[in-house]
Amino acid sequence: MREKPILYKDINGFITCSLCNGYLIDAATIPECLHTFCKTCIAAYLDNDEEDNTRCPKCDSVIDHVNPWRVLVFDRTLQSIAYKLVPHLYKEEIERQIAYCKERDLPYPPALVEKLQEKRDEEEPQTIPSNSDLHIYDDQVAICIESKSKDLQSLNICLVAITT
Template structure:
């Protein structure tokens, strides 16, 4: 983080001759757990405090409160009440020079140090356009095809609903569980997605969880596709 302390940026208005040092806003774009810039920024829905995803997931293995304000997130399932904050992550990547490129390089080197390739769902971008780090043209309407992709298998675990005719799909990692609910409801000709529960490892997933978050927290070391089950909603 020290490498960026003297970096400054303009406010973007040609009528305003003013710049802001990055160090002056570090408090708003740094994780309180690792003191580094947000990577995969994840926000707690209860209090809206944000942390790096890996930092927060590790912290919540032994805690159920926010690291900043100590509010109880949930007594037994705090991970169901946090979600990827794409807006915050985009802001950090735009403000901090080369952060995204450096993070991608470190991640690639991490996998190579174990003699492994990056997970298949991350390499899919290279298959699409030959360069996952290539900038998108402004106004390019790619319908999230250039997002990190996830392979999913959707299975029905009850006799109350019929199985899908095509249960394997590939979808953006930024899609949420609620998108999966809507997809299943439409295929089953249901009135609304509120009638469904989506589960992973027999645990009900929060509707605002991104699929990337589900992969990291519920499917860390398992083979893809990501196995998700659907069933009629059960009110507890």
């Protein structure tokens, strides 16, 4: 198994949205150019009647003249990586969605209910049967964040791909 240290600043551009400059939330990718944005950011861009919303906001490549929504791909893998690399991002996003629903007296959407259940499941200790195959429960990418200094200014990240 090989470890290759990667600086946080080198991967930050891949997990941030160029429209809001925040970390990706519900990552949506345009297949023609592979640029990824937050779902709400690209939705606001596509719904804006004042702009030419049939082109990528980053590189200006044509998305779809008739229905740009049709070609968007929700990138669960990239979103999962963003949640792993940014501590507490997932938890804070769930809390923001809960607060939004509570402020407006709205019922929780089914996706939010699933996220809440996942969060509860993560907090509960898991018991794994002794005769089970342990690699099924492990993630395929391990991420280790290390600091060589006590002020935490420079973080080195080690991404380790686990292959079987």
